[in-house]
Amino acid sequence: MSEAIEMTIDGVAVTAAPGQTILQAADAAGIYIPRLCAHPELTPFGACRVCTVKVNGRPQAACTTPATKGMVIENDTAELLEHRRSLIEMLFVEGNHFCMFCERSGNCELQALAYRFGIDAPRHAYQFPERSLDGSHPDVFIDRNRCVLCARCVRASAELDHKHVFDFVGRGSHKRIWVDAKERLSDTPLAVGDRAVGACPVGAILRKRTGYATPIGKRAYDRQPIGSEIEAARAAAPTAKGS
Amino acid sequence: MPKTRTAAAPRKGAAPRKTAAGPKAAAAPAPAPQTAPAKPRVATCSLAGCFGCHMSILDIDERILQLIELVEFDKSPIDDLKRFTQRCAIGLVEGGCCNAENVHVLQDFRKNCDILISVGECAICGGIPAMRNTIPLRECLEEAYIAGPTVHNPSNRIPDDPEIPRLLNRVYPCHEIVKMDYYLQGCPPPADAIWAALTALLTNRPIQLPYELLKYD
Numbered sequence: 001m002s003e004a005i006e007m008t009i010d011g012v013a014v015t016a017a018p019g020q021t022i023l024q025a026a027d028a029a030g031i032y033i034p035r036l037c038a039h040p041e042l043t044p045f046g047a048c049r050v051c052t053v054k055v056n057g058r059p060q061a062a063c064t065t066p067a068t069k070g071m072v073i074e075n076d077t078a079e080l081l082e083h084r085r086s087l088i089e090m091l092f093v094e095g096n097h098f099c100m101f102c103e104r105s106g107n108c109e110l111q112a113l114a115y116r117f118g119i120d121a122p123r124h125a126y127q128f129p130e131r132s133l134d135g136s137h138p139d140v141f142i143d144r145n146r147c148v149l150c151a152r153c154v155r156a157s158a159e160l161d162h163k164h165v166f167d168f169v170g171r172g173s174h175k176r177i178w179v180d181a182k183e184r185l186s187d188t189p190l191a192v193g194d195r196a197v198g199a200c201p202v203g204a205i206l207r208k209r210t211g212y213a214t215p216i217g218k219r220a221y222d223r224q225p226i227g228s229e230i231e232a233a234r235a236a237a238p239t240a241k242g243s
Numbered sequence: 244m245p246k247t248r249t250a251a252a253p254r255k256g257a258a259p260r261k262t263a264a265g266p267k268a269a270a271a272p273a274p275a276p277q278t279a280p281a282k283p284r285v286a287t288c289s290l291a292g293c294f295g296c297h298m299s300i301l302d303i304d305e306r307i308l309q310l311i312e313l314v315e316f317d318k319s320p321i322d323d324l325k326r327f328t329q330r331c332a333i334g335l336v337e338g339g340c341c342n343a344e345n346v347h348v349l350q351d352f353r354k355n356c357d358i359l360i361s362v363g364e365c366a367i368c369g370g371i372p373a374m375r376n377t378i379p380l381r382e383c384l385e386e387a388y389i390a391g392p393t394v395h396n397p398s399n400r401i402p403d404d405p406e407i408p409r410l411l412n413r414v415y416p417c418h419e420i421v422k423m424d425y426y427l428q429g430c431p432p433p434a435d436a437i438w439a440a441l442t443a444l445l446t447n448r449p450i451q452l453p454y455e456l457l458k459y460d
Contacts, residue, residue, distance in 0.1 A: 098374065099459035100364050100430035106460065115457055120426035121367045125419055128369075128376035216460075223455060 007071035009053075016067035023051055023062040026075070030234020032227035033075050034084055034113055036091075036201055037150035038063040042159060045151050048091075050084050050113065059083075081117070088113050089122035094173075096128060096145035097202075103211030104203030106219025110148055111202075112226035131176070136184035139192035139208050147177050147204035157196035165190045177204070283332035283445060286356060287319040290345040291372040291414055292338025295431040296363040297321070300335070302434035310438075313445050318355075327355040333444060334359045335437075336423070339369040340415045344408035353421040358444060360425040362437070364459065366417045367426050373414040380412055425450060429458050 005016040009031050016025035021044060026033050035051040038044060046064040053062045054074040062075075074080060091110060099105045131144035149168070154177070157165040165188045169178040181187035190196065197205055216222065289297055297320060303310065316322045317331050334356030340346050353359060364370040375383050388394060388401045417423050425444075427436050436456040443450045 096374075096377065098364075098371070100370065102460070111459055114459070115454065118457060120428055120457070121361065121416075121418060121423075126368060126373075126376075126416060128373065128413065130377045222458075225454060 005067050005069050007067060007069065007073060009073045010075050010077075020067050021063055022053060022055070022060070022065050022067050022071070022073060025067045026062065027230055030230060030232075030236075031075065032230040033062045034116065034227065035063055036109055036113060036148065037152060039152050039155070039199060041195075042152060042155040042199070045155060047149060047151050048087065050087050052080065052083060054080065084113075085117045085119060086123075088117060089119060089124060091148050092119075093122050093124045093126045094129065095147065096131060098145075102146065102203045103206055104146070106214065106216065106222055108203060108221075109201035109226060112221035115221060116225040116227065129173075134179070134185045135208075136186035137188075137190060138186070140185065140190060140197050141206060141208055142177065142179075142185055143204055143206070144176055145204075146202045148202055149175060149177065150201055152199040152201060153177065153196045153205055156199035157190075157194065160195040160199075163189055163194065163196070165194070165196055282313065282315045284317040284329055285314045285319070285333045285335065285441075286317040286327065286331045286352065287321060287335040288337065288348055288352060289320060290336065290338035290348060290366070290417070291341035292363065292365045292370070294320075294337070296335075296337035296366075299363075299429075299431035299434050300437055303438045304434070306438055310441065313442070327351070331356045332358065333441070335362050336360065336366050336417055337362045338365045339372060339417060340411060340420050341372050342408040342410045346411070346420055349417055349420050358424045359417075359421070360427060360440065361417050361423045362427045363432055364428065364430045366423075367428060369414040369416050370430065373416075376413040380410060384410075430460050432456075433458070 003018070005018065005020075005025075007014055007016060007025070009022075009026055009029070012029070012031065014025055014029045014031070016022075016028075020028070023033055023035060023038055023044075027040075033051050033053060036048040037046070038051060044061075044063040046061040049061055051062040052059050054060070054077070055065060056072050062073075088110070092114065097110070099108070099111055102108065105111060131147070133144065134142040151168070153166040154168065157163050164180050165185075166177055167180055168175055170176055179185050179188050179190075192207055197207060200206070220226075287297065287300065300321070301307065314332075316324070317329060318324045318327045334352040336349065336352060336359060338345070340349060361367045365372060369376065384401045388396055389399060418426075425440065427440055429436060433456055436452055439452055439456065440450045
């Protein structure tokens with residue numbers, strides 16, 4: 001039961017611990033699988049599908065699929081990169097992502113993925129949906145224009161803060177993040193230090209009065225693509241396992 | 244991805260403009276196996292933009308002397324030429340399309356340029372002007388000319404002079420109006436990105452921007 005699980009990712013032998021997902025095993029092995037909704041401290045959710053890999057030829061979300069013995073996983077292939085790129089482009093056109101004035105720009109995981117994939121312009125038409133804001137809370141605001149429905153705030157609030165401030169309402173293209181209160185964010189027990197606030201990968205839930213603190217050039221993804229830190233771990237410990 | 248540049252047509256005697264900083268022995272090595280007597284022509288325009296991208300073009304600093312060695316500017320706010328004088332190799336388009344005139348100018352650029360580049364966020368996604376896209380046009384105009392808290396407009400009319408270009412229902416990215424060949428992201432795109440793209444195209448190399456130069460802000 002507790003023995004190591006042998007599998008391969010793009011032909012590289014990877015050993016997973018029992019209970020690990022494909023994504024966790026890949027991270028531990030220094031192989032970056034792009035992801036957006038996955039968060040190391042939160043229950044896997046499988047919302048964004050950016051981490052889709054092929055397991056024995058079938059597409060699966062790496063964040064929700066447990067690693068099992070003998071899996072043959074494809075990750076860095078032209079086909080999967082194209083799928084992921086397309087997903088990221090769709091996320092951009094489905095919302096109103098005005099990077100040029102967003103406080104999160106430079107530290108945004110969606111933007112960082114687009115940089116990593118070298119997206120110069122989405123191939124789909126922009127939808128410019130009408131989305132609402134909630135500035136009622138004294139220290140935190142919600143800007144649904146930027147929301148990518150990753151459910152990190154939902155999970156972080158329930159699992160880490162034990163408050164359940166956020167949840168989804170609506171279906172399909174009407175799905176949006178909402179607060180578990182009568183009406184507004186200020187009606188919830190959300191505190192500015194809650195993990196749910198920091199869990200947002202984009203600029204949809206942000207602390208007020210903290211924007212633009214880091215100068216351009218020093219932000220998280222100004223110089224290094226997202227995932228570099230995971231890949232650096234592999235480069236630092238070369239040929240340790242497998243071969 | 245490398246595009247072939249069908250270089251500019253043989254020069255007619257016309258071509259006015261360009262006084263300052265004429266041919267000058269550029270100190271830095273000119274990066275080009277430049278051939279024909281006729282330099283490729285470059286046109287630029289600002290549609291629904293703020294001219295920030297044009298500022299970024301000028302921000303290539305002294306490399307503008309090299310650029311002038313490489314190209315001839317045609318219709319552009321930089322030399323104030325209002326009409327195309329000849330077919331152009333490259334058109335740089337700043338801003339998206341918010342009114343009928345923008346569409347007309349953009350189509351004119353498509354007709355007269357071999358390669359069109361969307362320069363900056365507004366050309367690529369509509370940018371700041373596109374923030375009105377979620378608000379009905381009538382509401383925007385009423386807020387601006389009638390109901391806004393600081394509006395002084397005794398006539399109580401929304402300007403409707405036929406000289407004023409008609410606004411579109413929303414702001415459109417350039418590639419939703421005509422085919423665009425390349426995109427330079429940024430608000431504005433870094434001068435280095437503009438320089439890299441122009442010199443690549445002028446020397447028949449593919450545009451390859453390093454990671455640091457692909458930025459959306």
